[in-house]
Structures are given as C-alpha cells and as structure tokens.
Amino acid sequence: MRRPALYSSSSRPPQDPAPARDTSAEVSAPTVPAPRFFSLSNPRLLWATLLLLIVLLCLSLALALRPLPRKLTQEDINAAVLKTLETTQLPSAVAKAYEVIRPSVVRVTSYRKSKDGKEDVEMGVGTGVVIVDKGIILTNLHVVRSAQSIKVEFADGLESSASIVGMQPENDLAVLQAHTIPDDMIAATMRSTGDLAPGDHVLAVGYPFGIGPSASAGVVSGLNRTFRSPEGKQEMSNLIQFDAAANPGNSGGPLVTMDGAVVGIVTAILNPNQQRSFVGIAFAVPIENAASAIGLTPF
Incomplete structure (x- = not known):
C-alpha cells in the first residue's frame, strides 16, 4: 500500500497579496535645518x-594670583594698640573722675x-x-550757719x-533740701573709706573763692x-588728711576717688599763718559720718 506524502511544518500556506498603498492622502513634513552654534559665516x-x-x-588668573589674607597675630594686635596709644590723646584719670562727679556738685x-x-x-560761698x-545735698554747717536764706546752683x-x-x-555737716x-538730677555715688590708704x-x-566748679x-x-578750729571752739576727729589744693569756698565739696565716688566732705584746711590759704594740708569728713547725718545706712 502506498503511504501518503509528508510535508515540512515550516512551510506556510500561501497568503493573499498585500493591497496597494494609497499615498494620495500623505503630506510630506517640512524639513527643519539642524541648529548651528558656531559658524564662520557669522563673524560677529x-x-x-x-x-x-x-x-x-x-x-580666573586674577583670582588665582591674588595673595591670601595673612592671619592676624598677637604681635599685630599689640602693634596696633601701641600705635593708637602713641597717636591718641586719652583723658587722664583725674579728668574722667571730674566728669563723673561734676553733675552732682552745687554752689x-x-x-x-x-x-x-x-x-x-x-x-x-x-x-x-x-x-x-x-535734691538732698550735703555741705558744711559753717557754710550755712546763721543764714537767713540759702541758694544753690546746680x-x-x-x-x-x-x-x-x-x-x-x-x-560740721549740714543737710540741705x-x-x-x-529734671535730670544725678546723685553722686558714695564709696566706703574702709580700703582707703595713704598715697591713694x-x-x-x-568753688574756691567762689570760682568754679574747680x-x-x-x-x-x-x-x-x-x-x-583756729578759735579752738571745735575739735573733729577721724578725718581724712589730703594734699589736693583746697581754699575757702571748697568747704562742703566732695573728695572723690579716681572712679568719681565720694569718700569724704571737704571741711577744713590747716592755717598755721592764719591767712586762710592752702599750705598743703586739708581735711575731709569720711563719707560714713556724712551719710549718717541723713540717716543712710553706713557701708
């Protein structure tokens, strides 16, 4: 008996031919030229x-060649401070103390x-x-004793x-009101005499002889x-002796330290020749005594 013929599985059955493509409806896209960044045709x-x-x-070269700032040293700082001290006139300690106390001094x-x-x-005066x-003011009693009226000038x-x-x-102290x-009244700062020493x-x-403030x-x-006292009528003790010039008119004024704080009230000058002029020795009542005259707590 004859066997039927066998066919390979890769063979495909014949297909219908593809229909013809209709290009009548297609529109051709416009051609866009490629961008040009540099062109010898544009010299500008x-x-x-x-x-x-x-x-x-x-x-870039300027930044690269610029020298880096030098770090300041302590020697640089010291030199700058020394230069400032050499070229600037600083106020003295006395001038600064005077400016502190001046608003509180009255005639x-x-x-x-x-x-x-x-x-x-x-x-x-x-x-x-x-x-x-x-407006509470300390002065010497002998300045206002027997006065029928008193005037103060700020x-x-x-x-x-x-x-x-x-x-x-x-x-020899009096308290005035x-x-x-x-409006801008400034009261003086008081300081204890506990650490006061000769040589300070x-x-x-x-207002010596009415001139001042001096x-x-x-x-x-x-x-x-x-x-x-020259007349021997009064004796005072526990006084501060100082050699800053004082004359009639200084009585009742403040004796202050270099920070402008009051440590005493000027009360007398030594007059061996009875001329009522300064000979190098004056006295002040310690501020502790003066403060107690108005009931302030001692330091």
Missing part, C-alpha cells in the same frame, strides 16, 4: 564668544537780710554735693532756694586725723 558672534572667553580667563550761697531788711546780702536725687545752671533739714555739728531740682589719688571739687588733684596723706 565668533568675536563676541572669543572676547567672553578672554575676559573669563583674565578673571551754695548763704544770705542775710540787710540792715533795712530790704535786700539779701551775701554772707559767703561754699560747695555742696547731691547725694540723693530728690551744674546745669538751675538756681533754687534751699532749706536746712538736718545737722551734725560734731562733724533744694526746693527745685533739674583723690580729687577735690568745689578741680584739684592730690593724694591721701593721712587717716584718722584730728583737727581743732
């Missing part, structure tokens, strides 16, 4: 680009009535220092009448001194 663009590159190159003038009672006659910003020029509100005769005070620099501020500098020349 070429020169601008070259110029920009040259500028950038120059900036004190005492008056009595003339014989006909029609006008006030000046009895004398002294100094005071504001120690409470409400640092800003304001004048006011004043009255005695306290006394400490054993230390000004009836009118400046001090400043006396006041400042004179010196040192503490002694502590716990005793002074007897």
Whole structure:
C-alpha cells in the first residue's frame, strides 16, 4: 500500500497579496535645518564668544594670583594698640573722675537780710554735693550757719532756694533740701573709706573763692586725723588728711576717688599763718559720718 506524502511544518500556506498603498492622502513634513552654534559665516558672534572667553580667563588668573589674607597675630594686635596709644590723646584719670562727679556738685550761697531788711546780702560761698536725687545735698554747717536764706546752683545752671533739714555739728555737716531740682538730677555715688590708704589719688571739687566748679588733684596723706578750729571752739576727729589744693569756698565739696565716688566732705584746711590759704594740708569728713547725718545706712 502506498503511504501518503509528508510535508515540512515550516512551510506556510500561501497568503493573499498585500493591497496597494494609497499615498494620495500623505503630506510630506517640512524639513527643519539642524541648529548651528558656531559658524564662520557669522563673524560677529565668533568675536563676541572669543572676547567672553578672554575676559573669563583674565578673571580666573586674577583670582588665582591674588595673595591670601595673612592671619592676624598677637604681635599685630599689640602693634596696633601701641600705635593708637602713641597717636591718641586719652583723658587722664583725674579728668574722667571730674566728669563723673561734676553733675552732682552745687554752689551754695548763704544770705542775710540787710540792715533795712530790704535786700539779701551775701554772707559767703561754699560747695555742696547731691547725694540723693530728690535734691538732698550735703555741705558744711559753717557754710550755712546763721543764714537767713540759702541758694544753690546746680551744674546745669538751675538756681533754687534751699532749706536746712538736718545737722551734725560734731562733724560740721549740714543737710540741705533744694526746693527745685533739674529734671535730670544725678546723685553722686558714695564709696566706703574702709580700703582707703595713704598715697591713694583723690580729687577735690568745689568753688574756691567762689570760682568754679574747680578741680584739684592730690593724694591721701593721712587717716584718722584730728583737727581743732583756729578759735579752738571745735575739735573733729577721724578725718581724712589730703594734699589736693583746697581754699575757702571748697568747704562742703566732695573728695572723690579716681572712679568719681565720694569718700569724704571737704571741711577744713590747716592755717598755721592764719591767712586762710592752702599750705598743703586739708581735711575731709569720711563719707560714713556724712551719710549718717541723713540717716543712710553706713557701708
């Protein structure tokens, strides 16, 4: 018997031919030229680009060649400070102390009535220092003793009448209350005399012979001194002795340290020749005694 013929599986049955493509509806896309960044046909663009590159190159070289800032050393700082000290005039310690105390110093003038009672006659001029910003002023009792009226003049020029509100005769101290005070009244700072020693620099501020405010500098020349008035009517002890110039009119003024703090109230000068002029020794009541005259707690 004859066997049927076998066919390979890779053979595919014949397919219908593909239909013809209709190109009548197709529209050809416009041709876009490729972008050109550099072109020898545009010399202006070429020169601008070259110029920009040259500028950038120059900036890069300048930054690369610039020296780095040198780090400051302590020697540099010391040299700068020394140069400043050599070329700048700094205020002295005395000048700075004076500026601190000056707003608190007042001129004190005492008056009595003339014989006909029609006008006030000046009895004398002294100094005071504001120690409470409400217008409480310390001065010497002998400056205002027997005065029928008292006038004080503040640092800003304001004048006011004043009255005695306290006394400490054993230390020749009087406490005044000004009836009118400046809006920016500044009270002095007080400092304990506990660490005060001979040789410490001090400043006396006041109105010697009515001139002032005047400042004179010196040192503490002694502590716990005793002074007897020329007439022998009064003796005071525990006084600060100093050699800053003081004259009539300085009485009642502050004796201050170089930080401008009050350590005493100038009260007397030594007058061996009875001329009432400074001979190199003056005395001040310690501020502890003066503060107690108005009831302030001692340091």
